[in-house]
Amino acid sequence: MNEVIEKKDFIRDIIDEDIKNGKHKKIKTRFPPEPNGYLHIGHAKSICLNFGISQEYQNATCNLRFDDTNPEKEEMEYIDSIKEDVKWLGFDWGENLFHASCYFDKLHKFAVYLIEQGKAYVDNLSFEEIREYRGTLTKAGKNSPYRDRSIEENLNLFEEMRNGNVEEGKCVLRAKIDMKSPNLNMRDPVIYRVKKSDHPKTGDKWCIYPMYDFTHGYSDAIEGITHSLCTLEFEDHRPLYDWFLDQLPAEWFPSRPRQIEFSRLELTYTIMSKRMLIQLVKENHVSGWNDPRMVTISGFRRRGYTPKSIREFMKGVGISKSKGYVEFSNLEYYIRQELNATSPRVMAVIDPLKVVITNYPEDKVEEFDVEINPEDKSSGTRKVPFCREIYIEKSDFMEEPSKKFFRLRPDGEVRLKNAYFIKCEEIIKDNKGNIIELRCSYDPLSKGGNSPDGRKVKGTLHWVSVKHGKKIEVREYDRLFKTEFPGKETGNFLDDINSESLTIKKHCIIEPAFFDYNKNTRYQFMRNGYYYPDPFDSTKEKPVFNQIVKLKDTWQNVKK
RNA sequence: UGGGACGUGGCCAAGUUGGCAAGGCACAGGACUUUGACUCCUGCACUCGCUGGUUCGAGUCCAGCCGUCCCAGCCA
Numbered sequence: 085m086n087e088v089i090e091k092k093d094f095i096r097d098i099i100d101e102d103i104k105n106g107k108h109k110k111i112k113t114r115f116p117p118e119p120n121g122y123l124h125i126g127h128a129k130s131i132c133l134n135f136g137i138s139q140e141y142q143n144a145t146c147n148l149r150f151d152d153t154n155p156e157k158e159e160m161e162y163i164d165s166i167k168e169d170v171k172w173l174g175f176d177w178g179e180n181l182f183h184a185s186c187y188f189d190k191l192h193k194f195a196v197y198l199i200e201q202g203k204a205y206v207d208n209l210s211f212e213e214i215r216e217y218r219g220t221l222t223k224a225g226k227n228s229p230y231r232d233r234s235i236e237e238n239l240n241l242f243e244e245m246r247n248g249n250v251e252e253g254k255c256v257l258r259a260k261i262d263m264k265s266p267n268l269n270m271r272d273p274v275i276y277r278v279k280k281s282d283h284p285k286t287g288d289k290w291c292i293y294p295m296y297d298f299t300h301g302y303s304d305a306i307e308g309i310t311h312s313l314c315t316l317e318f319e320d321h322r323p324l325y326d327w328f329l330d331q332l333p334a335e336w337f338p339s340r341p342r343q344i345e346f347s348r349l350e351l352t353y354t355i356m357s358k359r360m361l362i363q364l365v366k367e368n369h370v371s372g373w374n375d376p377r378m379v380t381i382s383g384f385r386r387r388g389y390t391p392k393s394i395r396e397f398m399k400g401v402g403i404s405k406s407k408g409y410v411e412f413s414n415l416e417y418y419i420r421q422e423l424n425a426t427s428p429r430v431m432a433v434i435d436p437l438k439v440v441i442t443n444y445p446e447d448k449v450e451e452f453d454v455e456i457n458p459e460d461k462s463s464g465t466r467k468v469p470f471c472r473e474i475y476i477e478k479s480d481f482m483e484e485p486s487k488k489f490f491r492l493r494p495d496g497e498v499r500l501k502n503a504y505f506i507k508c509e510e511i512i513k514d515n516k517g518n519i520i521e522l523r524c525s526y527d528p529l530s531k532g533g534n535s536p537d538g539r540k541v542k543g544t545l546h547w548v549s550v551k552h553g554k555k556i557e558v559r560e561y562d563r564l565f566k567t568e569f570p571g572k573e574t575g576n577f578l579d580d581i582n583s584e585s586l587t588i589k590k591h592c593i594i595e596p597a598f599f600d601y602n603k604n605t606r607y608q609f610m611r612n613g614y615y616y617p618d619p620f621d622s623t624k625e626k627p628v629f630n631q632i633v634k635l636k637d638t639w640q641n642v643k644k
Numbered sequence: 645u646g647g648g649a650c651g652u653g654g655c656c657a658a659g660u661u662g663g664c665a666a667g668g669c670a671c672a673g674g675a676c677u678u679u680g681a682c683u684c685c686u687g688c689a690c691u692c693g694c695u696g697g698u699u700c701g702a703g704u705c706c707a708g709c710c711g712u713c714c715c716a717g718c719c720a
Contacts, residue, residue, distance in 0.1 A: 093657095118720050154719060211718060220716055222646045256718050266647040268716050277718035296720050320648055320715050345649085352655085358720095400668055402657055404650095407713065411655045414669045424682055431679095459682070490680075501678055533678045544678045611679045639680045641671090 093403035111144035119162035121358040122373040123169045129349040132398040135175035148177035155283040169381035185285040206241035225263035225271045301325040305337035315348040347407045353563040377564040388616025388632035393419040423614045431546040432594040432609040436475035444472040466597040473550035490542035498543040505530040553593035556627040560587040
């Protein structure tokens with residue numbers, strides 16, 4: 085498209101090399117989620133990598149494959165949500181939707197073949213015994229007494245397992261590799277276990293299910309995957325991945341896939357573990373998988389993040405093998421960047437403070453034409469009504485401000501955006517001393533926001549007419565955790581939950597112009613941030629906005 | 645001497661065959677500004693975990709050391 089030189093990474097370098105030397109003509113990748121939870125932003129990295137590659141190379145494709153080999157944890161709900169999330173992120177698997185469970189028949193045959201080749205055996209050791217026999221990190225394992233059964237016996241026993249005549253946990257099928265291997269994964273890994281539970285896809289057809297290591301490489305090979313990209317913790321599994329592939333005739337498969345590992349995405353101030361995410365949901369620390377504070381794809385979607393901003397973020401982060409935490413502010417940069425360019429501006433007061441302009445006529449109403457988005461001149465203008473009583477933001481007035489504060493102060497003058505200069509004349513308080521209203525005067529000559537005498541005001545405030553403003557609810561979000569690395573101190577991530585991560589503001593006022601109300605519009609509430617109508621709770625009658633991200637706030641830093 | 649990997653500025657991350665440290669985020673100054681936003685300048689590693697070695701020259705090669713992470717599920 086454009087002349088931007090895309091930054092490559094070590095994986096794309098490998099692919100380039102494989103194409104250059106003729107190893108592959110068509111590149112095939114896959115995104116292989118296990119449907120045991122919702123996708124999070126860490127998955128998005130893998131999705132962008134795998135599907136991204138399929139878009140960049142000639143005739144390349146990326147399969148969506150559910151790694152559904154453990155029916156106890158997997159559910160249809162998750163399968164559906166994963167599809168929705170991948171699509172939302174902007175990727176399309178076309179016809180290439182698969183399930184590892186599609187290959188259960190083949191996988192079973194492969195297992196039988198391994199037995200026939202003397203490369204697999206049925207083991208009657210108990211769960212505990214298997215662990216004992218495996219040895220430790222520093223001590224070699226020892227062979228199971230059942231390791232040298234005859235091929236016939238193994239075949240019969242495996243058939244018994246398959247037919248449901250074996251109880252769960254009584255025996256497993258194991259690969260016969262090397263109990264003394266320094267790589268624990270090679271110490272006769274289990275490849276089939278008995279599980280008498282129904283599978284979301286295959287129902288009650290099977291009572292034995294293959295393990296990940298056995299399943300994954302073969303599924304890749306069956307699908308003709310050329311590059312099997314996974315995260316670092318599978319590095320130790322690569323020898324096993326290759327071993328399984330080596331045991332079957334290469335002609336049985338369209339490709340010999342190569343596993344390449346990269347580091348997973350970690351973000352500060354959050355957790356990315358599925359186990360912890362599911363705990364947040366199940367224990368009601370959040371409202372659900374799509375709570376806008378969650379780092380799930382559905383959470384970001386509901387919050388108002390755009391798929392593009394997430395994709396751009398992933399490009400910015402890059403792919404490498406060194407692990408680390410990306411600062412959350414890095415992600416926020418990308419959503420601000422996009423929304424600054426695209427979102428309609430609107431004035432909304434989150435914490436209203438009433439201002440009466442004492443010298444402005446009682447019943448007069450003026451309308452100002454205001455740019456919808458100064459970054460996009462084609463967006464046109466909107467009408468903003470002005471009258472004697474308006475709301476400004478509470479935080480835009482200080483009774484005893486520092487010199488650096490250049491918003492409204494007693495006797496101070498400030499500009500109401502696109503309207504007039506006003507000067508604070510009087511502060512009205514309730515009997516507890518709270519400021520409940522301001523009396524100001526305006527300069528009729530400053531209409532539009534400039535004074536003919538050329539005098540400057542430093543501050544410009546957003547405002548909404550009391551008479552014309554509409555009430556909305558705003559939900560403001562802070563980080564779900566108050567520390568960069570939740571759980572680092574106490575060992576329990578729940579200890580670091582930020583109890584103030586959600587603030588509901590029920591009495592916010594927005595200018596009437598936002599009523600080209602569109603569920604899918606992300607607005608900039610001027611001088612505040614970006615906001616998105618909650619897809620579930622917002623209605624035209626009772627609008628509810630989620631804060632996507634605050635505007636960058638240098639004033640915060642000045643205050644410190 | 646279990647095995648596997650990683651270690652470039654606060655964070656992420658480029659650094660092909662050794663030639664003398666990209667970029668982004670963050671941060672700090674400044675300009676501009678009817679959003680303290682955006683935009684635009686400027687600054688931000690005499691140094692690449694450490695120590696030696698090879699070389700005219702090393703982040704890139706060699707050796708040793710140090711640090712961090714992953715692996716002992718019939719999870720993926």
